[in-house]
Amino acid sequence: MILKALRYGMIGGGPGAFIGNVHRIAARLDGLYSLTAGAFSSDFHKCKETAAELNIARAYPSWAEMLQAESALPADERIEVVVIVTPNHLHAEASISALEAGFHVILDKPLCTSMEEAKAIREAVHAAQARGLHFCLTHTYSGYPMIKEGRAQVAAGRIGHVRKLYVEYPQGWLSTLLEGDGQKQASWRTDPARSGRVGAMGDIGTHAFQLLEYVSGERVTEVCADLRAVVPGRALDDDGAVLFRTASGASGVLIATQVAAGEENNLRIRVYGEKGGLDWQQADNNSLVIKALDAPEIRLRAGGPGTSAISQKHTRVPAGHPEGYLEAFANLYRNFAWQIAASRGLHEADPDLDFPGISDGVRGMAFIDAILRSQGTFVPLKD
């Protein structure tokens, strides 16, 4: 692609952050971005520390100052993209401000903490789009090649009309009251003031939800949920399960838990239709198993025979050289850069190079809203 690396500024991602570094690697991987400025922390000392580590000259004491100062720079110097990787409670204000200041925005998920915020961001995104600006919400998992393959297979009718969906995201790292020890990742994620109304469901449940709608093309219309705070003393849910139904008559189960002790990050999605099914799990992310009613199971491999153009466009090395989470993340960044370049007339837009955006974010908030309304309809079992 004939595109000079996009200059970007990062909000959040200071010392101890996990996802900020992931974004930076994703931005680097294909050479399409250049980290130019940062408001890495609300503590300016820490911000400068991170800037120094990264050899970044333009460190700002706050994101508001970054937006203002960068806007004032000449067009060929100022940042073009703002990447937001703060805790959830800052998502709405920061992303709306960045869009209004004329920057493309890449925002870490979940979109925000309420439907009201979600609608405000949607409005800002739509207004910005009219001015040629783009918005990406980093639901990483939709960047995996074999997830895109799964979506393509369902869309092409490979498994027939969809009937059943099972998506699960078990983690174990919050099995103890880590926030009691001040662990940074645990602390903000379990704090209603920074995480929002939900814990696990916002953190990983929205990922699972986005993935199920993305792969299957189904839209969830009804939910029946059981959210729980399993670890004593925890303020937000660390566990949940949701029965759901879709507009087309399919149904399924979504599981998201952070108290499955011993589990890492075992995201898995299975979709069954009239003629077959598909099965993908992050632990074997370069494979997609396709099952059929009357034929043996096949295992598609990233970049391998039988895959569609869409997934092939999301691999970098020949089949058998495993790619992973960082490459999936980088796919979102690559596709976003491609979209910006297309807007600039540098090449044709390519609909295969998609990325999650505002509608995924709003759906996620609607999902959270619905499950919070659905609690408590069990009947006793008696023998």
Next chain:
Amino acid sequence: MILKALRYGMIGGGPGAFIGNVHRIAARLDGLYSLTAGAFSSDFHKCKETAAELNIARAYPSWAEMLQAESALPADERIEVVVIVTPNHLHAEASISALEAGFHVILDKPLCTSMEEAKAIREAVHAAQARGLHFCLTHTYSGYPMIKEGRAQVAAGRIGHVRKLYVEYPQGWLSTLLEGDGQKQASWRTDPARSGRVGAMGDIGTHAFQLLEYVSGERVTEVCADLRAVVPGRALDDDGAVLFRTASGASGVLIATQVAAGEENNLRIRVYGEKGGLDWQQADNNSLVIKALDAPEIRLRAGGPGTSAISQKHTRVPAGHPEGYLEAFANLYRNFAWQIAASRGLHEADPDLDFPGISDGVRGMAFIDAILRSQGTFVPLKD
């Protein structure tokens, strides 16, 4: 064991039956049973055909006649055990009659078709036990060595207090309206008159339910279910998912479906506690994966190092020689014979050599009752 092979008579299991043959293999495997009589079909011609194939001299036109005639034979000639493998609607009457006629009974699951029947059978079993008779309900999966290992590990506190349970039993064979073509297995299982009030939930959901209580030692106290007849024209549920809670405060999800097109028989159970978790699936039945919060995953193997005496007593060959479904089934038969022999004073009873019985059956019926009462509590998702 110094026990002459137990003479048994079979009710059901004629031409086209699946489970009848499984019972016969299970009975043969350890040489502890001898098939002596049969009322294999309500069609006497077919019954005699099966008897001839099996080289069995005593074929009866009905199970009632078998019970009567065998009772009249000398003690050292008549059958000692009655094995019942008919469709569900005959379970109650046949098993009660057999017990009352003085025979030990091995009954295929589910116990019966209603709580009323369940209670009547329970009464008969208790009365019979007072007379030294035993009753086994063949929930096969509890006979797997690594299921017993899982139960032992939970009981020993390996994973700590149980918090989460996930059990799933996906099959795909009823993805089309097989009963429309008269396929024997599909026809009775989807027919309310022979299967009872539920389809998939009775056929495989009760297996999943028994397994979860057996492995975890938990007792389910509340359920929230979504049962569905997915295939158009089907009279009973072919799919379902159940959220549940247990007496000790744990919770979980049970999935049973027969419309996961392309799936075989993919029973899996996962249990997580405060300190770790365990994971078993039938497709790799000789392994039990144990996860821990702060230690690497280990994989116990049937008969291998680190396993307990209880699972070792349920293997026949050294580790690495795979055993499977028929051996698990045979374990129930072996343990039942051992129990009878212990009653006869031939050796000590061994509590490790257990088998599912009347209480498992009553629990299963209570589970069915509860999920039938719990339908319909979804809320809309709106964006």
Next chain:
Amino acid sequence: MILKALRYGMIGGGPGAFIGNVHRIAARLDGLYSLTAGAFSSDFHKCKETAAELNIARAYPSWAEMLQAESALPADERIEVVVIVTPNHLHAEASISALEAGFHVILDKPLCTSMEEAKAIREAVHAAQARGLHFCLTHTYSGYPMIKEGRAQVAAGRIGHVRKLYVEYPQGWLSTLLEGDGQKQASWRTDPARSGRVGAMGDIGTHAFQLLEYVSGERVTEVCADLRAVVPGRALDDDGAVLFRTASGASGVLIATQVAAGEENNLRIRVYGEKGGLDWQQADNNSLVIKALDAPEIRLRAGGPGTSAISQKHTRVPAGHPEGYLEAFANLYRNFAWQIAASRGLHEADPDLDFPGISDGVRGMAFIDAILRSQGTFVPLKD
């Protein structure tokens, strides 16, 4: 099958034996055999002990006496089949005598301990065949349904002309000098007087060799081997690797070791041809993976869609109910009984119901002979 259970007598298989019990289970599984007599041990006391445990009336002090006494019984009482499960050094004499005495013979592998013995047995088998007697050598692994499927797929040209073969049989149980502690299985297998000229290569290498020729249809013509006694103090090889070439120009590697500490019984075979390959391993014995040059990998499952009639005839339960080692063993017994019944005119012979015989045994001895002749042709690596 309309066949009265075949009466058989067993030579070997007394207290502490592993394989004797496996044979007895295999014989029981389909109800086609009845254990009627036994010379279970050279120690008559132990023999009677085993006979009592098994409820067998006819215990003999020696196999010679068993052959003689049984021959003298009326035809409808005497045994019809002799099963030989002794250490290797007795195989030749016992099997030749049994055949000459007019019995069908099932012999545990390896055939014997030398080419001279092998040729003598071959002569006896051929003479006996002329009199309507059959001979089976229990190379168990060829009884697995998915091994038969693999053979069928290669024969049908699925992978094209065969080019590469990899077969490996790693075990770890002889990683220490178990024979020093008198462990029964280790003691005879590592003793030249009872095991013969080779240890691991006779015990498991011959299995691997039979499997590679059986599945691929290739005939090995040249070998280059490295046999080793890895554990200090061991008298026979406990480890080996063999490069080989076949008549059709293919080549490959055979590995058999009993010092791969931590391994159970991890037999695996891979065959590659011009168009694709296949991969089977005992640890997942109900699957056969088929790879192709220009198509995605498929996974055939025992009894599942896409399998051939031959493998389907070697399963007992629907796909997804795992069968294993004992069922594979029982397939040899079933097929042998079927062959005897066909000889008696009870039904048509079925070429799909095959079992390993004298030619497999002679090939195995020729393999041992060749590798013993091939030792010692390494060159130094110098930098």
Next chain:
Amino acid sequence: MILKALRYGMIGGGPGAFIGNVHRIAARLDGLYSLTAGAFSSDFHKCKETAAELNIARAYPSWAEMLQAESALPADERIEVVVIVTPNHLHAEASISALEAGFHVILDKPLCTSMEEAKAIREAVHAAQARGLHFCLTHTYSGYPMIKEGRAQVAAGRIGHVRKLYVEYPQGWLSTLLEGDGQKQASWRTDPARSGRVGAMGDIGTHAFQLLEYVSGERVTEVCADLRAVVPGRALDDDGAVLFRTASGASGVLIATQVAAGEENNLRIRVYGEKGGLDWQQADNNSLVIKALDAPEIRLRAGGPGTSAISQKHTRVPAGHPEGYLEAFANLYRNFAWQIAASRGLHEADPDLDFPGISDGVRGMAFIDAILRSQGTFVPLKD
């Protein structure tokens, strides 16, 4: 790390190249390198095309001109590192010249095409090291965290004294005469003029060899090989197997083939010692299975509990977020940059941050030499 991104120039890696792009991604991933100049192709037009795609201003018509011109630039402008990704026949001359011109060198494997070249490069590397220059040979697989973990476990005595080693690298992509169609990757790899005396053994066999010595700490002293050109018309070996012995008395098998039709890149290594074994395969690169004689198998996971500091230093994201081939490659680049920075006194050297170098390269050439000398010592198998 406080290090300005290292400026590097690339030799090779023009249109159609595979490994050039991999190096560029690896260089970008951690932000420690900046591609500044290139002699990407012997065709200057193609070179400029690649330079334009990559937004690189300094494109050179030949590598010699690049070395000369860059040497003439001021120290803070000229490249600091030369990356060589040409076919093998250019490795020696280009790397020696680059070292002599005062640049650090990263060279793609194999080192070169003969022992003579290898010794000349070794001399140049040693001379350059005396002047503070470093040399890296990109044996990628040694950059995987769980390979480093395996090496650490062996070194710590986890499996005891090493006895057996099995390493295999099966690919299928050369199953047909691709070079006949002019496919770029196939063409040079199968051409003696550009690849050297060996094909598959140089391309992937040297990787397997490096890995086995790296993980086990063993040194191969003797080999017995069978190299073959399986595909008709091919000039170099596309397949081989090697029996080997090590200085400490261990032995093993190395397999490298490019005609295993249907295989991708299935590198696997197993090492067994007196007390246990370990098993790693690229297809599941984030796991390391550890087996033990008397304990259950455990599965270490990259970044997970039970891993050593050394492997933890080679992961970027928490356990369960899969990393892969590109990250392994980037680990070599990161460690090389770290070493340069340590030489410059920017921080302490860290012996855990190693990378393959000249001695790995010389060993690889010695391995090729030895297997070329060892051919042809088979004996016939006769029955």
